[in-house]
Amino acid sequence: DGGITQSPKYLFRKEGQNVTLSCEQNLNHDAMYWYRQDPGQGLRLIYYSQIVNDFQKGDIAEGYSVSREKKESFPLTVTSAQKNPTAFYLCASRGQGDYGYTFGSGTRLTVV
Amino acid sequence: DAKTTQPNSMESNEEEPVHLPCNHSTISGTDYIHWYRQLPSQGPEYVIHGLTSNVNNRMASLAIAEDRKSSTLILHRATLRDAAVYYCVLRRDSGGSNYKLTFGKGTLLTVNP
Numbered sequence: 001d002g003g004i005t006q007s008p009k010y011l012f013r014k015e016g017q018n019v020t021l022s023c024e025q026n027l028n029h030d031a032m033y034w035y036r037q038d039p040g041q042g043l044r045l046i047y048y049s050q051i052v053n054d055f056q057k058g059d060i061a062e063g064y065s066v067s068r069e070k071k072e073s074f075p076l077t078v079t080s081a082q083k084n085p086t087a088f089y090l091c092a093s094r095g096q097g098d099y100g101y102t103f104g105s106g107t108r109l110t111v112v
Numbered sequence: 113d114a115k116t117t118q119p120n121s122m123e124s125n126e127e128e129p130v131h132l133p134c135n136h137s138t139i140s141g142t143d144y145i146h147w148y149r150q151l152p153s154q155g156p157e158y159v160i161h162g163l164t165s166n167v168n169n170r171m172a173s174l175a176i177a178e179d180r181k182s183s184t185l186i187l188h189r190a191t192l193r194d195a196a197v198y199y200c201v202l203r204r205d206s207g208g209s210n211y212k213l214t215f216g217k218g219t220l221l222t223v224n225p
Contacts, residue, residue, distance in 0.1 A: 004155075033212065042199065043156070043215035058212070090155050099203075100146070101213065103155025 002027045006091050006104035013078070013085070013111050021076045021107045023091035031094040032074035033101065036060060036087045043090060049074055078109065086111045116200045121220040124190045132185040132219055134200030139180050144203040146213065147174065147185045149196040156199060156215075159185065195223045 004025045013019045023032065031050050035043040045058030049068040063082025068074055074093075078085045088108050092101040117135040124130040136145065144163050148156040160167055160174045162183070167174040173186040187194055199218040203211055 035215070040217070042217045045212055045214065048212055059214075088153075092155070099144070099161050100158030101148075101156070103157070106153070106155050108153075 004091055004093055004102055004104035006089075006107050008107060009105070011107055011109045013109060015111055016080045018077055018079050019085075019109065021078065021089055021091075021109070023074045023076065023104060024072055025074075025093045025102075026072060027093055027095060027102060028071070029093035029095040029098075029102070030071070032068070033092040033094075034058075034064075034066065034074070034076045035090045035092065037090060037106075038087050046076065046089075085109055116202060116216050118198075118200055118216065118219045120217070121222065123222045123224065124187075125224050126192060127189050130187040130190045130194070130221065130223075132187075132198050132200075132221065133182065134184070135182050136200070136202055137181045139202060140204065142204055145174065145176060145180075145183050146201040146203050147172070148199045148201060148215070149194075150199070150218070151196045159198075161203070190221075190223045192223050192225060195221055197221070 007022045033048040034046040037043050044060050046064050047066040049055035052071050055066050055068050065077045088106050090106045091104045094101050144161050146161040147159040149159050150156040160172050162174045175184045197218040197220050199215050201213045
């Protein structure tokens with residue numbers, strides 16, 4: 001079945017360490033997105049990419065980095081510069097001409 | 113980006129219709145209205161979208177006001193599985209395929225058995 005896979009589902013990080021969240025899709029979608037969700041809040045856009053080797057900052061990009069070397073993959077690195085990284089991270093994709101996003105099941109990151 | 117306003121929470125009974133409102137008074141002529149829903153600890157799921165006319169699909173109906181400043185998502189017969197956070201989102205169509213969605217806090221729908 002086609003879809004988006006985010007791994008791992010739960011991730012623990014020590015303060016001061018960088019960590020990379022994986023997002024892979026086999027939907028042949030061009031556009032991919034990373035969102036962050038805090039408890040009781042909506043989704044906030046971190047980064048997005050409309051095409052391979054190109055990406056743009058969203059509303060809260062500070063402390064995060066991304067790459068888009070392959071169409072299928074859009075990993076997100078949470079760096080030590082991110083002051084409050086504990087959150088639920090969601091990856092999404094959208095195909096050319098599609099109206100809706102397809103979301104992954106998320107990665108819950110906890111800083112310990 | 114144009115903003116949307118939704119009630120924080122709503123309650124319904126199983127097998128009854130549910131009308132979820134959304135205000136978007138600053139909507140522009142090229143903004144599409146999207147609805148997504150999110151179950152606990154899962155990613156949001158696309159529900160429906162529209163521009164000017166009312167829309168129906170297997171999941172729900174979308175009623176759009178004539179002035180487009182508000183819309184209502186209609187679940188015709190709520191089930192316990194419809195309990196979720198519902199997001200009303202505006203998408204600006206710039207003529208190309210490049211766009212991003214901005215999500216608010218949404219409406220938490222509780223369905224009572």
